[in-house]
Amino acid sequence: MRAPASDLPLVLDNVSLQAGSTTMLDRVSLEIGPGTPTLIVGPNGAGKTRLLRLCMGLDAPSAGRITWGGRADRAMARRAILFQRPVMLRRTASANVAYALAQAGVPHRERAARITALLDRVGLSDLAQRPARRLSGGEQQRLALARALARDPEILLLDEPTANLDPAATRGVEEIVLSAARSGIKIVIASHDLGQVRRLAGDVIFLVRGALCERGRAEDFLDHPTTTEAAAFLRGDLVI
Amino acid sequence: MSDQLSAWQLILNGDPALFAIVRLSLAVSLSAVALAALIGMPLGALLGLTRFPARSVLVVLLNALMGLPPVVVGLAVYLLLSRSGPLGSFGILFTPAAMVVAQTILIVPIIAAPTRQTVEDLWAEYRDELTAMDVSPVGRMTTLLWDARFSLVTALLAGFGRAAAEVGAVMIVGGNIDGFTRTMTTAIALETSKGDLPLAMGLGLVLVAIVLAINAAAWGTRVWSERQAG
Numbered sequence: 001m002r003a004p005a006s007d008l009p010l011v012l013d014n015v016s017l018q019a020g021s022t023t024m025l026d027r028v029s030l031e032i033g034p035g036t037p038t039l040i041v042g043p044n045g046a047g048k049t050r051l052l053r054l055c056m057g058l059d060a061p062s063a064g065r066i067t068w069g070g071r072a073d074r075a076m077a078r079r080a081i082l083f084q085r086p087v088m089l090r091r092t093a094s095a096n097v098a099y100a101l102a103q104a105g106v107p108h109r110e111r112a113a114r115i116t117a118l119l120d121r122v123g124l125s126d127l128a129q130r131p132a133r134r135l136s137g138g139e140q141q142r143l144a145l146a147r148a149l150a151r152d153p154e155i156l157l158l159d160e161p162t163a164n165l166d167p168a169a170t171r172g173v174e175e176i177v178l179s180a181a182r183s184g185i186k187i188v189i190a191s192h193d194l195g196q197v198r199r200l201a202g203d204v205i206f207l208v209r210g211a212l213c214e215r216g217r218a219e220d221f222l223d224h225p226t227t228t229e230a231a232a233f234l235r236g237d238l239v240i
Numbered sequence: 241m242s243d244q245l246s247a248w249q250l251i252l253n254g255d256p257a258l259f260a261i262v263r264l265s266l267a268v269s270l271s272a273v274a275l276a277a278l279i280g281m282p283l284g285a286l287l288g289l290t291r292f293p294a295r296s297v298l299v300v301l302l303n304a305l306m307g308l309p310p311v312v313v314g315l316a317v318y319l320l321l322s323r324s325g326p327l328g329s330f331g332i333l334f335t336p337a338a339m340v341v342a343q344t345i346l347i348v349p350i351i352a353a354p355t356r357q358t359v360e361d362l363w364a365e366y367r368d369e370l371t372a373m374d375v376s377p378v379g380r381m382t383t384l385l386w387d388a389r390f391s392l393v394t395a396l397l398a399g400f401g402r403a404a405a406e407v408g409a410v411m412i413v414g415g416n417i418d419g420f421t422r423t424m425t426t427a428i429a430l431e432t433s434k435g436d437l438p439l440a441m442g443l444g445l446v447l448v449a450i451v452l453a454i455n456a457a458a459w460g461t462r463v464w465s466e467r468q469a470g
Contacts, residue, residue, distance in 0.1 A: 008427045058371055076374045090387040103373040138242075152372070203359055 005022065007068040007078040007154050008186060009033040012041050015064035017050055017210075024050045026065070026211040029050045036202020037177070037187035041194075041220065043239045047210040048190035049084070052157045056081045080153035086144030088132035093124055093143050096132045100150035107223070110178055118146040122176055138169025155186040162196065174200060196233065198222060206230050208239055246438035247445060256443055257429035263425040266450075268410065269403035270338055272343035273351075276399055280348045281392065284355025285381045287362055302356065305349035310342075314412030316341040320414065334415040339423070342409040354395040358388045390465030397458040401451055 010032040025047045032038055032053040032055070040048045053059045054066060057074035058081070065072065068079070089096050097115045108116060119125045122142040125170065127135060132143055141161060148156055161172040178198065181187045191197060197204060201218035210231045214221060225231045233239045250258050278298075287298060319325050321333040331340045367369050370380055385392065406426035414421035417432055424443045431440035 041284075056372060058368065076372060081372045083368055087365055089369075089383070091365075100373060103375055104377070147373075165464075 005069060005077065008108075009069065010155060011067045012054070012061075013065045013067075013114050015054060015061040015066060015122060017047075017054065017059070018037065020208070023181040025054070026209070028207075028210075029214065030205060030212060031205070032186065032188060034184075034186050037171055037181050037189060037200050038203050038205060039197045039201040040188065040190040040205045040207060041103055041197055041221075042207035042213075043125075043233065044192060046207040048192075048207060049159050051207065052081065052159050052188070052190050052208075055079075055155075056071045068128045076151075078152070078154040079157065080148035080151040080155075081157040082141070082144050082148050082159065082161055083157055084163060086140060086147075088135070088140055088143065089130060092129050093132050094119060094128040095133065096111070096143055097146050097150055100111075100147040105152045106150070114150065118150055123172065130218065136169075138172060141169070142176060145173065145180075149180060149185075150195050153185060155188065158187070158189045160169065162191075165182065170196075194222070207235070208233075242393060242438040243441060244305055246463065247441035249437060249443040255442070256441065259291045260419065260445075261422055261424055261427050261443060262446055264336065264421070267296070268339045269400060270422060272347060272403050273338065273396060273400045275344045276347045276351050276385055277396055280351030280399075281355050282381065283348070284352035285359045285385055287352070287361035288356040289377070289380060289384070299356065302349055302353045304355050308346060308349065309380070309408065309413065310380030310406040313342050313346045314409035317345065317409070318411045331411060332464045334417060334421060336414070338413040339421060341408045342413045343403045343406070346406065346409055346453060347403050350399045350402055351395050354398075355385075355388075355392060358395075359390045362388050390461060390468075393461045394458050394463075395455050397461075401454050404447065404450060404454075433461055 012030050014029055015028045016023065023098060028051065040051060042048055051060070054061055057066070057068070057076055058077055060074070081191075089099055091099070094115050097118050098111055101111045102108075115128075116125070121126050122145050124139060124142055124146065127139060135143060145161075156177075161177070162173050165173065166228065174196070175211070177187055177189070187200075189200065197218060204216060204221040205212065205215070205219050206214040206218055206221065206225075206227075206229075214225065214227050214230045216226075221230065222234065225234055229239050264462070273442070284302075287302065317338065319443045321330065321338055322328055323333075325355065332341075340394070359381075364389070366384065370383065375383060405425065407429055409422070410416075410423050411429070412424045414423070414426065416422050416426040422430075424447045428440045428443050431437070431443075
């Protein structure tokens with residue numbers, strides 16, 4: 001089994017990311033601790049996805065330092081991520097969850113019960129034996145959530161989880177995310193959907209051009225933004 | 241005309257000499273495919289998943305080896321296994337074992353090259369998910385091989401088709417010994433030159449039927465898998 005060491009708080013200290021001569025993220029410092037969902041907000045190209053990948057430990061920063069619970073090793077002990085376009089393994093829905101459980105080190109005899117519980121949690125019990133790649137977009141997103149939850153994460157990162165979904169599917173995904181948050185999982189969502197920010201956020205990290213522009217409680221950010229960029233973004237202006 | 245008639249009679253009457261040859265051919269080629277799969281699939285997956293300086297050279301070489309002439313493989317294995325060769329002490333030259341060795345060498349590239357390509361394409365798609373799930377390097381290989389299983393069946397069938405149809409390698413290292421190392425292809429070559437056309441044609445018909453069946457199976461697998469896995 002994995003060490004019970006905690007991945008929280010997640011601390012970024014002056015983190016920058018360069019791709020060639022382009023600066024994707026510019027000296028971002030922030031701390032993410034347990035609590036209500038944190039929404040990473042900003043226009044397209046602001047660096048939300050890059051920031052999430054760094055938080056997951058998928059990429060290394062060009063400069064600065066990231067620590068998880070005080071540790072700097074990028075081993076993905078208690079973290080999980082939901083990509084914007086999750087890739088389904090070429091197996092059944094239930095085999096996808098079984099795979100994630102096996103990778104998370106869950107003993108074989110416990111897996112069947114966990115698969116049933118996880119598929120039930122995301123509302124896919126009836127589709128357990130369906131090939132995962134034959135599921136609809138919303139169903140695939142929920143299956144990816146089940147896979148992420150199979151890792152029993154302390155922190156769950158989601159990249160635009162509902163960007164390509166219709167309202168009904170969006171509600172399905174958001175309800176699962178909120179129930180995960182209630183069960184004590186720290187949720188971090190990258191989103192440019194202000195409605196979603198209002199529905200889900202406890203606090204907001206506002207990114208512009210790779211830099212941390214504003215950070216605060218969701219109500220404050222939405223109703224009384226302190227920076228001109230945030231005010232413009234909330235008005236619906238193009239923030240470049 | 242009468243030659244063709246007797247060819248069919250040999251098949252329909254279950255001529256023991258004919259079917260002993262068919263059995264040996266299938267045993268040799270199927271063993272070679274099994275061995276080549278055990279070597280070629282991990283090799284292809286490894287080459288698809290690793291990055292090192294001379295990798296492109298190896299990829300080009302592997303692709304080129306798919307067209308390896310069977311007689312050249314036969315000659316190389318002959319030199320290795322002949323009494324004065326480095327592996328001569330095994331004493332397996334002119335046995336079915338030597339034929340399996342030669343065919344295995346011949347079809348390892350035919351299985352490894354498409355495996356490399358398939359695994360590499362699939363890795364581009366799976367990389368983020370598998371990394372985020374903390375999958376070990378060996379786990380990545382087995383996951384990708386399993387998820388590429390339908391494409392890999394096609395590679396296996398191609399390897400079998402090549403093995404069953406080649407004559408040069410088995411002729412040189414097997415020696416075409418009657419009742420011992422005579423396969424369908426070597427028998428056809430011999431019987432034709434001897435003028436025993438019915439047996440040659442009977443074997444030819446069986447061989448073509450097998451190759452056809454293999455290709456139908458490859459096609460069917462592809463269609464079925466596209467329906468299954470999407």
